[in-house]
Amino acid sequence: MPPFGSVGRRSMISPADSGNRGSSHRRGIVAVLTNPEADNGRGARTATQAITALRKACGQHGFGVVDITGHSREESLENACRAITHATALVVVGGDGMVSIGVNAVADCDVPLGIVACGSGNDFARGLELPISRIETSAEGIAAALSYDSTIVLDLGHACSPEDGGHRIDTFFAGMLNCSIDAAINDRANQSRLPLGTLRYLEAGIREASRVGNYGFHVSVVNEDHSVNDYDLLTPLLAVANAPYIGSGIQASPDSDLADGLLEMLWAKWLPTAPEALRILAKAYRGAHLDEPVIGYQRIRSITIRATDEGKTPPVLMSDGECIGTLPVTVDAHGKALRLLVPPTVREHWNTVEDNRHMGEER
Numbered sequence: 001m002p003p004f005g006s007v008g009r010r011s012m013i014s015p016a017d018s019g020n021r022g023s024s025h026r027r028g029i030v031a032v033l034t035n036p037e038a039d040n041g042r043g044a045r046t047a048t049q050a051i052t053a054l055r056k057a058c059g060q061h062g063f064g065v066v067d068i069t070g071h072s073r074e075e076s077l078e079n080a081c082r083a084i085t086h087a088t089a090l091v092v093v094g095g096d097g098m099v100s101i102g103v104n105a106v107a108d109c110d111v112p113l114g115i116v117a118c119g120s121g122n123d124f125a126r127g128l129e130l131p132i133s134r135i136e137t138s139a140e141g142i143a144a145a146l147s148y149d150s151t152i153v154l155d156l157g158h159a160c161s162p163e164d165g166g167h168r169i170d171t172f173f174a175g176m177l178n179c180s181i182d183a184a185i186n187d188r189a190n191q192s193r194l195p196l197g198t199l200r201y202l203e204a205g206i207r208e209a210s211r212v213g214n215y216g217f218h219v220s221v222v223n224e225d226h227s228v229n230d231y232d233l234l235t236p237l238l239a240v241a242n243a244p245y246i247g248s249g250i251q252a253s254p255d256s257d258l259a260d261g262l263l264e265m266l267w268a269k270w271l272p273t274a275p276e277a278l279r280i281l282a283k284a285y286r287g288a289h290l291d292e293p294v295i296g297y298q299r300i301r302s303i304t305i306r307a308t309d310e311g312k313t314p315p316v317l318m319s320d321g322e323c324i325g326t327l328p329v330t331v332d333a334h335g336k337a338l339r340l341l342v343p344p345t346v347r348e349h350w351n352t353v354e355d356n357r358h359m360g361e362e363r
């Protein structure tokens with residue numbers, strides 16, 4: 001079995017090849033992963049609802065639905081990697097942890113991913129304005145996307161251990177890679193039994209903030225213009241973003257564009273005072289914190305992060321809310337690594353937004 005957070009590489013398969021295997025009257029098979037652990041244990045009921053809704057919606061368009069949920073995250077990932085050799089699409093039901101499994105199964109191959117967002121955080125779905133906790137709407141959207149072959153192509157981040165050729169860590173992420181107080185908060189929130197994602201993050205944030213300090217990092221950054229900078233950072237906050245949201249709705253990286261082939265590095269230039277940190281956090285819910293002098297933010301192509309002897313020892317690395325190990329890590333952008341199923345109207349809106357963004361950049 002591959003190590004936690006690690007995936008084997010797969011060859012590209014075409015949906016046309018995979019979709020027509022099995023029953024002759026079917027247009028294809030949709031493999032679905034649910035999560036009984038999602039939303040603080042309420043996932044089992046949600047899973048049944050989602051499978052029923054997907055069977056109904058996809059069935060109307062001629063697609064069969066197979067539940068391939070495993071007994072653990074690892075088993076589900078293995079099942080998904082096997083399923084995509086013959087399934088038309090993979091659908092994940094749950095929160096960002098399920099998105100993490102989904103993207104690690106389909107990254108860099110042609111099989112599209114559908115998301116039924118019904119976890120407690122749902123940050124990746126939020127950034128794409130996908131329906132949240134609306135299972136029937138999500139299922140109908142996925143069925144329409146399958147029927148009209150409606151997908152958008154997105155970037156993913158990829159984290160690997162620089163020392164051993166990606167043996168210890170080899171993980172794709174859709175949202176963010178967290179290495180500092182954000183990772184400590186995420187790790188603590190994952191262990192909380194509080195009912196709402198926002199509450200879990202708030203409680204974990206208050207606890208971690210009371211013992212916050214500077215962590216010591218050495219970073220080697222490949223900038224947007226391919227120049228390289230090597231330097232030490234003493235900071236409480238260092239994260240690498242592919243998508244805008246984290247922590248159940250904090251718009252930490254508002255400028256993240258899921259189709260620019262780049263990532264964003266977000267850090268604090270010094271340890272803020274408690275009132276300063278609270279003010280910045282309040283602004284971050286609106287993505288309005290980037291004008292704060294303490295916040296560093298830049299587009300990057302890749303970054304290698306190591307711990308130094310200075311400051312506190314950095315906590316575990318969290319990738320889309322999942323613990324993937326410890327530093328060192330190299331993170332880079334994989335452009336066009338994910339095909340996401342979205343209803344045709346959403347695809348049109350997405351294409352318009354992207355066209356406008358590129359026209360704005362060219363001006």
Ligand SMILES: Nc1ncnc2c1ncn2[C@@H]1O[C@H](COP(=O)(O)OP(=O)(O)OP(=O)(O)O)[C@@H](O)[C@H]1O
Pocket residue numbers: 034035036037038039040069070071072073076093094095096097098099118119120121122123197321322
């Ligand atoms: N089949 C499974 N059995 C047990 N645990 C699983 C299974 N599939 C996934 N998990 C784990 O369950 C945890 C919670 O999953 P998920 O992120 O989907 O829900 P959430 O915590 O409610 O949402 P969010 O991450 O958006 O806050 C994750 O750590 C995930 O790895």
